[in-house]
Amino acid sequence: MNHADQVSRAVHGHLMANYLPSGTAPLVGDDNLFDAGVLDSAGLLSLLAWIEEEFELDIPDDHLVPDNFSSITRTTSYICARRAELEESRCANA
Amino acid sequence: MRKCVIWDLDNTVWDGVLLEGEVTPRPDVLRILETLDRRGIVHAIASRNHEPATRAALVRHNLDDWFVARRINWQAKPMNLRSISEELRLSLDALVFVDDDAFERAQVNWALPEVETVDARDVVGLLDELDPGVVSAEARRRRTLYREEACRREAAQTQSRQAFLDGCGMEITVRPMEATDVERVLELMSRTHQLNTTGRIFSRDEVVEQANILVASLRDRFGDYGTIGVAISEGGLLSYLAISCRVMGRGVERALLATVLDRAALLKDTGTNRAMRVLYQMSGLVAGELQPDGTQVFAVGSGPRPTVPSWIEVHA
Numbered sequence: 001m002n003h004a005d006q007v008s009r010a011v012h013g014h015l016m017a018n019y020l021p022s023g024t025a026p027l028v029g030d031d032n033l034f035d036a037g038v039l040d041s042a043g044l045l046s047l048l049a050w051i052e053e054e055f056e057l058d059i060p061d062d063h064l065v066p067d068n069f070s071s072i073t074r075t076t077s078y079i080c081a082r083r084a085e086l087e088e089s090r091c092a093n094a
Numbered sequence: 095m096r097k098c099v100i101w102d103l104d105n106t107v108w109d110g111v112l113l114e115g116e117v118t119p120r121p122d123v124l125r126i127l128e129t130l131d132r133r134g135i136v137h138a139i140a141s142r143n144h145e146p147a148t149r150a151a152l153v154r155h156n157l158d159d160w161f162v163a164r165r166i167n168w169q170a171k172p173m174n175l176r177s178i179s180e181e182l183r184l185s186l187d188a189l190v191f192v193d194d195d196a197f198e199r200a201q202v203n204w205a206l207p208e209v210e211t212v213d214a215r216d217v218v219g220l221l222d223e224l225d226p227g228v229v230s231a232e233a234r235r236r237r238t239l240y241r242e243e244a245c246r247r248e249a250a251q252t253q254s255r256q257a258f259l260d261g262c263g264m265e266i267t268v269r270p271m272e273a274t275d276v277e278r279v280l281e282l283m284s285r286t287h288q289l290n291t292t293g294r295i296f297s298r299d300e301v302v303e304q305a306n307i308l309v310a311s312l313r314d315r316f317g318d319y320g321t322i323g324v325a326i327s328e329g330g331l332l333s334y335l336a337i338s339c340r341v342m343g344r345g346v347e348r349a350l351l352a353t354v355l356d357r358a359a360l361l362k363d364t365g366t367n368r369a370m371r372v373l374y375q376m377s378g379l380v381a382g383e384l385q386p387d388g389t390q391v392f393a394v395g396s397g398p399r400p401t402v403p404s405w406i407e408v409h410a
Contacts, residue, residue, distance in 0.1 A: 001199075020255050034345075034376065035138075035256050035403065035404070036255065037256055037344070037345060037403065037405065038344050039254060040342065040343055040344065040346075040347065040348065040373075041347055041348075041369040041370070041372040041373035041376065042288065042289075042339075042342045042343060042369045043343060044372050044376065045368060045369050045372055048294070051291045056209055061368075061371060061375075062381070064371065064372050064375045064376065065375055065376070065378075066376055066378060069376065070376070
């Protein structure tokens with residue numbers, strides 16, 4: 001299993017466990033989380049806090065756009081890209 | 095601002111220890127429960143007790159109806175306080191905790207320093223401390239509103255999210271402010287911190303004189319929330335938007351933004367309103383330059399405009 005799969009499963013599991021009552025039909029990776037009523041602005045804020053802690057990264061305000069967080073697939077891509085970006089800058093500074 | 099008092103029971107709400115014999119509700123506490131309730135401050139319970147016996151005693155002494163949330167178990171009080179704050183969607187600094195036991199108070203002070211703790215012997219001071227001044231019709235009904243919310247949550251347990259929201263029959267009405275709305279508008283402006291785009295404080299005169307104030311009310315099949323939002327739109331710019339945090343988590347803020355937004359919207363970072371930045375940016379608005387006064391104008395971009403969620407009907 002590659003890294004993106006692990007991230008995707010973690011995000012999916014976190015949303016199912018914390019944002020939806022038990023017994024809800026599973027989310028699909030490309031579902032729009034806002035149109036499906038899973039997230040709203042306050043919900044996304046707590047998801048961001050979880051991502052920052054779980055994946056040890058910081059999310060600047062200007063990254064808060066639909067392209068990065070509107071679905072599990074997009075959120076996963078964002079997390080992987082952001083981690084890679086931070087890795088690189090750490091190496092560059094070392 | 096403190097919005098909820100969380101009470102211990104034994105030797106606090108009532109004299110005596112329930113598991114050791116019969117208890118007597120304290121008359122001074124009853125008076126405080128009633129007075130604060132009228133002011134729109136709600137009450138909850140955090141008690142280390144046997145739940146069935148405790149619930150029976152609450153009903154027997156006609157106390158049960160005063161409380162909008164209950165944690166009657168053997169868990170540590172800080173955990174129960176945190177869980178109540180999540181259930182009621184109140185921040186920790188909106189809570190007051192009353193207990194006769196100094197250890198319990200110290201434990202809360204240590205784990206949750208934002209919560210104010212009060213010795214059960216000193217409760218009479220709450221009457222002076224917790225006086226919001228402005229009391230609207232919504233405030234007097236706040237306990238009922240929270241109890242209706244508990245019914246909604248129970249309904250939500252048995253359906254999928256989308257089906258649940260669709261079945262709620264949410265309707266938002268947006269209309270110009272009238273003279274009878276002024277109290278509630280002032281109250282929303284002063285109580286709303288998380289979903290408040292600028293945090294600007296208005297005086298009563300400013301509200302009365304301000305043209306273009308819109309008020310939004312919400313109802314669903316469980317009941318009527320009354321007025322839950324205030325917006326000011328001037329010359330194409332949405333200069334102020336505040337939405338009660340009671341209605342978070344169901345797309346109401348997106349519906350309101352989609353309804354009242356013309357060309358652009360103002361934001362001022364207050365340290366507590368990041369949710370509004372998220373709302374603007376996730377709705378596709380494009381951030382302008384940060385001004386010296388801390389404000390920022392977000393403009394409608396070339397992409398799609400914000401839309402009302404499919405489960406909400408708007409009358410404007």
